Amino acid sequence: MAMSMGSGGKAGGRGRRRNHRRPVSEINVTPLVDVMLVLLIIFMVAAPMMTVGVPIDLPETQAQAMNSDTQPITVSVNPEGKIFLQETEIGIDEVVPKLEAIATTGYNERIYVRGDANADYGTVMKVMARISAAGFKNIGLVTLQEQDS
DSSP states (O other), rough: OOOOBTTSSSSSTTOOOOOOOOOOSOOOOOHHHHHHEEEEEEEHHHHHHHHHOEEEEEEEEEOOOOOOSSEEEEEEEEETTTTEEETTTEEEHHHHHHHHHHSSGGOOEEEEEOOOOOOOHHHHHHHHHHHTTTTTEEEEOOEEOOOOO
């Protein structure tokens, strides 16, 4: 009978086949998951370190926490009597001009005054008086909630 011819055209069907690699249509998800888990761990470790501030020992009260939608401006007074706007140290004469410069809603901006429990009461009151005299209406004192012992 007739002999079959291979793909190479040689007798006996022993032709050379071409190695054509087709692109794989499946996505390998394992490296993506590995990278995402590493990024998740990095952010979980780094997030607590991003919240820096002025170390202050706040007094405790029984007042309830306030609901807040936006980040308020914070003025802090540490035990040595130094005044901080957010985390930047400023002089008492600079409090009002700096507040007016960064207040996005004008004189309706929420301003929290954080006075250390060991800070001079007079210094905290001077700061609050200057802020109030400048026309700011939403001034609050920050305290810690009392812990039941």
